[in-house]
Amino acid sequence: MTAIEASGLRKSYGDVHAVRGIDISIAAGETVALLGPNGAGKSTTIDMLLGLADPDSGEVSVFGGPPTAAVDAGFVGAMLQTGALIRDLSVRELVSMVASLYPSPLPVDEALELTGMSALADHRTQKLSGGETQRVRFAVAIVANPKLLVLDEPTVAMDVEGRRSFWATMRSLASEGRTILFATHYLEEADAYADRAILMAHGRIVADGPTNEIKAKVGTRTIRATLPDADLDALRLLPGVSSAERRGEAIALSCADSDAAIRALLAEHSQARDIEIVAAGLEQAFLELTGDGAHSEPSAVPPAEAVT
Amino acid sequence: MNSRYLRYELLRTVRNRRFFFLSLGFPLALYFLIAESAKSVHRLAGTGLSAPTYFMVGLISFGTMGAMLSCGVRIAAERAVGWNRQLRISPLTTRAYFRAKLITAYLMAILSIAALYAAGLSLGVSMPLHDWVQMTLLILVCLVPFAALGIVMGHMLMPESIGPAMGGSVALFAFLGGSWFPLSSHGVLNDVGQLLPSYWLVQSAHVSLGAHPMGTKGWIVIAVWTAVLVVLARSAYRRDTGRV
Numbered sequence: 421m422t423a424i425e426a427s428g429l430r431k432s433y434g435d436v437h438a439v440r441g442i443d444i445s446i447a448a449g450e451t452v453a454l455l456g457p458n459g460a461g462k463s464t465t466i467d468m469l470l471g472l473a474d475p476d477s478g479e480v481s482v483f484g485g486p487p488t489a490a491v492d493a494g495f496v497g498a499m500l501q502t503g504a505l506i507r508d509l510s511v512r513e514l515v516s517m518v519a520s521l522y523p524s525p526l527p528v529d530e531a532l533e534l535t536g537m538s539a540l541a542d543h544r545t546q547k548l549s550g551g552e553t554q555r556v557r558f559a560v561a562i563v564a565n566p567k568l569l570v571l572d573e574p575t576v577a578m579d580v581e582g583r584r585s586f587w588a589t590m591r592s593l594a595s596e597g598r599t600i601l602f603a604t605h606y607l608e609e610a611d612a613y614a615d616r617a618i619l620m621a622h623g624r625i626v627a628d629g630p631t632n633e634i635k636a637k638v639g640t641r642t643i644r645a646t647l648p649d650a651d652l653d654a655l656r657l658l659p660g661v662s663s664a665e666r667r668g669e670a671i672a673l674s675c676a677d678s679d680a681a682i683r684a685l686l687a688e689h690s691q692a693r694d695i696e697i698v699a700a701g702l703e704q705a706f707l708e709l710t711g712d713g714a715h716s717e718p719s720a721v722p723p724a725e726a727v728t
Numbered sequence: 729m730n731s732r733y734l735r736y737e738l739l740r741t742v743r744n745r746r747f748f749f750l751s752l753g754f755p756l757a758l759y760f761l762i763a764e765s766a767k768s769v770h771r772l773a774g775t776g777l778s779a780p781t782y783f784m785v786g787l788i789s790f791g792t793m794g795a796m797l798s799c800g801v802r803i804a805a806e807r808a809v810g811w812n813r814q815l816r817i818s819p820l821t822t823r824a825y826f827r828a829k830l831i832t833a834y835l836m837a838i839l840s841i842a843a844l845y846a847a848g849l850s851l852g853v854s855m856p857l858h859d860w861v862q863m864t865l866l867i868l869v870c871l872v873p874f875a876a877l878g879i880v881m882g883h884m885l886m887p888e889s890i891g892p893a894m895g896g897s898v899a900l901f902a903f904l905g906g907s908w909f910p911l912s913s914h915g916v917l918n919d920v921g922q923l924l925p926s927y928w929l930v931q932s933a934h935v936s937l938g939a940h941p942m943g944t945k946g947w948i949v950i951a952v953w954t955a956v957l958v959v960l961a962r963s964a965y966r967r968d969t970g971r972v
């Protein structure tokens with residue numbers, strides 16, 4: 421059974437072409453990452469899948485009907501990218517208010533437990549920290565007891581511990597057969613928690629497949645080191661290295677497998693200094709994939725992807 | 729009706745103490761300020777009503793218009809944090825959403841009416857019970873267009889702009905409708921006033937003179953304002969699905 425079926429989706433805001441014709445098919449029970457740099461069109465796609473935005477053209481169906489029908493049936497729980505909580509209610513009251521809207525919600529206490537908010541259940545929503553607010557927004561999404569859970573960059577405001585418990589809960593929700601779609605710009609998150617990743621850049625899908633394949637495509641890392649007398653041709657032959665360049669005394673090795681490459685490099689050239697291993701930012705990886713250098717905009721490399 | 733959803737809506741309104749007490753207390757304080765000194769005026773020029781009766785209804789119109797429009801303030805605040813979008817991806821129906829907003833607004837209006845009635849009684853306002861009842865019903869009916877206006881404003885404005893917009897609208901409706909001082913029975917101001925729902929809100933006080941304060945014209949004005957604003961409210965709500 422298909423949870424989400426979308427074809428030919430397009431959406432523009434004025435002359436910004438946010439989504440430029442995409443097809444997505446997600447089977448029930450899959451956990452899929454929608455991966456792409458900022459501005460790729462992930463949130464716009466999610467808005468269309470949830471019926472919050474009408475596509476300019478194309479079709480969407482969720483569990484075989486229009487998104488609004490799936491929403492009205494209570495099949496969908498979602499945590500949108502932007503949003504906070506309404507004030508003047510306790511955490512428990514807010515989650516309970518939302519639970520009352522669904523035909524077969526999770527018990528409120530269970531939703532609070534799963535999101536680690538039990539201890540703060542009696543706190544007023546306006547007093548919570550950013551990370552706690554995200555957890556409550558997660559509780560609001562899962563208390564629906566949804567068949568389809570959609571999360572748009574859910575871990576952004578969370579600390580390390582918050583992320584860990586968030587993903588642990590996600591795993592158990594996925595193992596119950598729910599369909600999960602989450603947007604992220606962290607390759608690591610997609611790799612660790614999704615079976616499949618859909619890569620978006622500039623409003624298009626540039627790759628769609630099992631996460632390990634996607635990772636191989638965009639997961640290139642670069643090793644930089646100071647190594648004055650090295651022979652570039654020999655370096656290119658090292659395991660895991662796909663290309664090598666020299667800039668003065670420094671070398672730069674593009675690697676499909678940086679682990680293998682660094683071992684081999686150090687085994688042969690123990691005098692290598694100032695070693696740095698950097699993951700290519702997704703933006704850069706996407707630009708290579710799409711061959712679309714004209715669009716290169718400065719974009720910060722997400723901290724989780726910089727490995728030194 | 730989902731009573732749990734409504735109950736939490738009401739709870740939130742009451743818990744917003746500053747809003748709650750200011751919106752009830754402000755018209756009340758103004759009433760004592762204006763009407764206390766005019767307590768002994770039994771026939772206020774141009775109205776035939778005693779000053780305490782006239783100003784009681786004047787301030788009720790002021791307070792209840794504010795109560796109805798403040799429904800928009802709450803909507804704008806919800807939209808600003810994206811809660812409106814969160815509700816749209818839940819099975820909450822549009823009807824139930826607006827019903828909760830309307831009931832909350834009306835409850836605030838009724839509390840405001842009750843407080844001002846009590847204040848009026850303390851300054852010697854008196855009329856037969858059925859007049860009190862009829863007047864109350866007329867006030868509640870005349871408030872319908874303001875509920876719709878609150879919803880329109882709530883879905884079109886952001887929290888920063890809705891405060892002044894709401895204050896300005898209430899002041900204008902109150903001024904032109906005769907909440908602050910009796911409109912002369914002729915002239916442009918009176919002609920304009922009669923086209924506003926606030927005018928008929930204030931006219932409801934004339935029940936105590938044994939008159940039929942609304943008349944056909946009043947019903948038409950209320951019905952037209954309601955119809956137009958309900959259409960606007962629907963389209964404002966429908967269009968308002970984007971990120972703000």
Ligand SMILES: Nc1ncnc2c1ncn2[C@@H]1O[C@H](COP(=O)(O)OP(=O)(O)O)[C@@H](O)[C@H]1O
Pocket residue numbers: 433436437438456457458459460461462463464465970971
């Ligand atoms: N309401 C809007 N008005 C104008 N442009 C928008 C709007 N929403 C999104 N965009 C633009 O559409 C593009 C895609 O945005 P978005 O879907 O939010 O991407 P992502 O979620 O992948 O970061 C961006 O260039 C963004 O600026």
Ligand SMILES: [Mg+2]
Pocket residue numbers: 459462463464501572573
């Ligand atoms: Mg986004």
